Amino acid sequence: MSASHITKKLSVLLGLLLVPGIALADYALNMTQGVTEISKDIYDLHQLVMWICTVAGILVFTVMIYSLINHRKSKGAVAAQFHESATVEVVWTVIPLVILVAIAVPATGVLLDIEDPSKSDVTIQVTGWQWKWQYNYRDEDLSFFSNLSSDSNEARQLGADPSLMAKADNYLLNVDKPIVVPVNKKVRLLITSNDVIHAWWVPEFAVKRDAVPGFINESHFTATKTGIYRGQCAELCGKDHGFMPIVVKVVEQAEYNNWLKTEKAAIAAAAGDSNKTFSHDELMAKGEAVYKANCAACHQADGSGGGPFPGLVGSKLVTTGSIEDHLKLIIAGKGIMPPFGAQLSDADIAAVTTYERNAWGNNTGDTVQPAAAKAAR
Amino acid sequence: MSDHPTGIKRWLFTTNHKDIGTMYLWFAFTMLFVGGAMAMVIRAELFEPGMQVVNPNFFNMMTTLHGLIMVFGAIMPAMVGFANWQVPLMIGAPDMALPRMNNWSFWILPFAAIMLVAPMFMGGDFMDGQGPAFGWTFYEPLSGQYDKLAFFIFAVHLLGFSSIMGAINIIATILNMRAPGMTLMKMPLFVWTWLITAFLLIAVMPVLAGVVTMMLTDKYFGTSFFDAAGGGDPVLFQHVFWFFGHPEVYIMILPAFGIVSQIIPTFARKPLFGYASMVYATAAIAFLSFIVWAHHMFTVGMPAAGELYFMYATVMIAVPTAVKVFNWTATMWKGSMTFEVPMLWAIAFVFLFTIGGFTGLMLGVVPVDFQYHDTYFVVAHFHYVLVTGALFAIIGGVYYWMPKWTGNMFDITLAKWHFWVSTISVNILFFPQHFLGLAGMPRRIPDYALQFAEFNQISSIGAFIFGGTQLLFLYIIIKCIKGGDKVSDEVWEDAKGLEWEVPSPAPYHTHVTPPTVK
Ligand SMILES: [Cu+2]
16 A cells, blocks of 8 residues: 555545545445345434434534633633533433434334344255354255355465465455355345354345354345345354355346256265265365365364364374274264264265375375265264 | 551552552553553554464454453553542542452452463463453353363452452442541542442442353353253353443443543533532443343344343433533533643543444444444444543543652653544544444454455554554653652642642551541
8 A cells, every 4th residue: 555545545534534424435434235125224224323423423522622712721711610500401311312212213113124024935044163154945955065265265374475365256255155045035044053153244135143053043135136245254253253254146036046956966966976986096186175175274284283173193093093983073073173974975074084094194095985984974 | 658568568468548559550551551462463463454463363362362451451450540549538538448358359460360361371382372262252152162261260250359349448438438528429520430330340240250150160060051052042141241241331431431520620620510410320321231231232133122122221321421421511611721631631531432422322223233243333432432431531540640649740741742642543543443344344353355454554553553652651650750840739720629638749648637528
């Protein structure tokens, strides 16, 4: 950022100190209006409250500044000695009360609109995991995980080459697999968590709801415009809280139907893999990908671990332990180590196990096939 | 000074309210720098997009410890330090009512602080420090994943003991040791605000102790208060925490109101406007603070009726708060004002705290809070009330009373530099955070999308200037203790109150025979 650039920003800032609330589009200073009826209502309410505060603030500050300028000793002001006035005090207690009512009435309206129990067209169960989102299309038998996209993930590592950030597509706001929903249809979200509390937030839909383990929160949105909308986890959920974005593609109904068909076909194909036998090299290649997407966040890409996360290089279980125990640990989890049984296919689990037992100099020479993973479940 | 031990023993065994007040204030100041250094790490990491300085876990540890240290280590002890020094002086008492307990409640603090921070240094590499990293609000179940949770829990217990004992002492002092003629409604407002604050402390510190004990048994003794898998409820944690946490924010701000209410009349040369309504407003705020806690958790999934109730109750707080701002303005109105250093800080407090108050009102409006919640808008809001609110009042209070404590005037030129640079930089630091929040930047993230880069950079620059400037404050204080122009007993022209009737510097024992108040 050049010096002139900073001056420009600062002057914008100063201008805003005087006239808050002006939305200068290219600086994204204000709340988004979003693409749902509710997000627009919320935006209007925000503008209302902000302007009331701004006007009230200007009035109070004007009185104070007037006093600061005129009632100073250096100007010969002699202190009056009044120190109470019942009338004035009642008046300035009542005025804020009236203003509050003026805010509370529309706010109540918007809140009650948000509580809309009408039937929805699509129901998606959203589950927060440390640190990714799982989406389950309830009526479609379709479920998948959505991770931070790999280009962002590489660029966000400590000390990564800064040019990676510029090259990454929508740095930190992109995922490997977005959810897709139809436009102008009411989408119901059933939000929960597998571990700690997360919060699913997409500003353009004005949906921010906590994902609480053991409980299901309901929310909904009806996007009125096709497009790609991005959000982030909004509740601190541990180390990689900043790295579990949300991407929603809003498309026409026909495109949505097509997408569903393709997804289901892919799942059917993957299911077949459980019965296949792969070569060692195939498993290593697949395993590396699975490991990077699911395990590296804790165990590190080089298997070195750190903090509460054990290193896998030379680990007893991984090198000399039984394959079955290794598989079971990945499937069932242990302590902070999440269970992966539900999110990885037999082939994935077999591949990542093979990978861990041979990568980083572990060199056990073991090859684990999907059938073994299936048996270990 | 032959009637008390000297050297280290003086400080270890002292039961003198002035010595203890001094220790509280130095402790708070030290913690301000520790917590401030952590804020510098945070702002350095956020200076640019990408991860350059620390890893994500270390970043979370910084935000967590920064918050805990500033709340429990800096702001609260500083306020207790003022209470120790000033309450006996202002009500005409020779000392605090329970001097030995006073010693103990101070000396617990350093151990609590060490216990809290120690895990940061456990773990092989410094960057692998094992300090708490779950946010100062330590929400379950995240905090339950923490390996060294017991350190954290016992640190909180110790802090709680210390606060409760301090509060009991303050109440006992104010209710029993006022000079003849000092009726309750004649007490200086600072004393009133502390009396009410002390009751808040006694009411909520046990709740905090309760919630961490539940965490302790969940983690180590197999209970499931907050574990859904065992039939518990993670959201229960938030209700209990915020039942403590919301009054806690008033514990930090009410004494600040008190300090400002002492400073403004002195330099406006006019009695405080609406003294009685100030007392009632303080009590009203304290009462309301108990019934609004869930506004910190509107997105947690409450029934609409609950959200409406908490919204209405929350915005009601704007009424007594507005009354206070109006009263300060009316105190200045038609006064004969001069702008000595304490007055500058008090005026900045009134302006900037008001901004924080307005954003607080905005946050209370449930539907829009769905957008603001857990973004930098909230961060901006509470830093306006806690930094330009509580901290500015503390700094103003130090400048106001330090000449009485030391007998010396501080270096006024440097103090004005301190004021102006702090006030400008603190706005460069926190004002852009409103825009970041509205544009959608979540709080507590170590790295951000590229569209947030510029305002983060501006904010970080403000932070470095603001942080650095506080070293100047340290220098000014040391210089003032070592010497300076001698001040009169009154210190400030025509200052009113019993503290200005004792000699400057205030001798080791004051009001040995009670003064009479007309
Ligand atoms: Cu999360």
